[in-house]
Amino acid sequence: MAVRDALLGLLSQGPRHGYQLKSGFDAATGSAWPLNIGQVYSTLQRLEKSDLVEPAGPPDDGGRVTYQLTGSGRKELNDWLSGPVAQPLAVRDELSLKVLIALVTGAAPVDEVIQAQRTGAMSTLQLLTRMKAELAPVETLADEELAWALHVDRMVFIVNAELRWLDLTEDRLDQRANKRSQKDDQAAGLNDDNSDLKPQDVQA
């Protein structure tokens, strides 16, 4: 979806053929998003079928077709740019799933699952930060470098959010275990029932 809309965006600058769109796309994204020329042409074909782009004229001597936006293409682009990108509320997220399965089954200690993930995510974040550190100050960056820098920032926030979720999960589970053991202690004081919380008991 996004590539399609990005191509419409590039065509808003004027008619372009496939290679121009590819190099425009690479420049705009700091080459952070690999796109091959085949994808560009197949996307253009789909856009033409949907009447969002049209040939601006006959093919040139090299057989290349230059495309331009149609009226509905321009509307589609405006809708894309003016609306928010939807954040899915229910993500099929492997990390969530792994932590939840560990929690419910007790097949692996949750704190170890969390720590393994944390180490991996932190390595990625260190690598991203190293890339950031190698960039010159923002005011001196060329447009394409700026695109890359902004994209790396975005990746940093995504990985950072994961790490913070891991911290929060650990805190929540601790808090829950502490509250429960306090209750157990109170119960033990009343009726001498000293049952431990087992992973299988955690069904919430």
Add this chain to the structure above:
Amino acid sequence: MKALELTNVGLVLGSGVGRTQALTDINLTVSPGELVAVTGRSGSGKSSLCNVSGGLASATMGEISVFSEPLVGNEAKVAEIRRRFVGYIFQDYNLIGSLTALENVSLPLELGGTPVAEARAQATSALEQVELGFALKRSIGELSGGEQQRVAIARGLVGERKLFLADEPTAALDDVTGEHILRLLRSKCDEGAAALMVTHDPAQAAWADRVIRLSEGRLVGESQAASESIELKGLH
């Protein structure tokens, strides 16, 4: 030579019912050129680790040395090692409110015997590095919280220090200013200094060469930057 070396270090705080084992069995080295981040939850011992590493708290067990000088023995000697090698950047800034930014940064150098003119020149340069060149003559009370934090950072970085101990160095700063400070610390390390930085923020920790994690006073994990060839595929 290691810039910082901790061997089997333990720290007990308080006594009686309030007695807490803040650190247990810590083995850690930081080499010149290295920035090491310490992460962990509140109360995990991060700040304690920073404090014992700089001789601000005495380890109850184990050995600590800074550039092969053990942090034990008489107080004057430990103070001398700290003054020669260690720059501190701490959460509570401990700035002197009646003095200017420049005087606050220059004072520790002057007390250490650097001639006043030289100390002032170094302090000016350090304040310029944290983008406070405009505030040299302002008293601390006239500065915002974030500016005060940057004065404290300049005071930690000034001079010829070779080991920096930083406890949440950019807590009061916005993202862009915070990143500027981390770049500065990073470049000090790239030039051969060593640093141990406590932070709760993964994005800050990621500026380090190694990120270690404390839990209940023990080292429980360490991560290093991923190899680029593997990880970039994942990104795309």
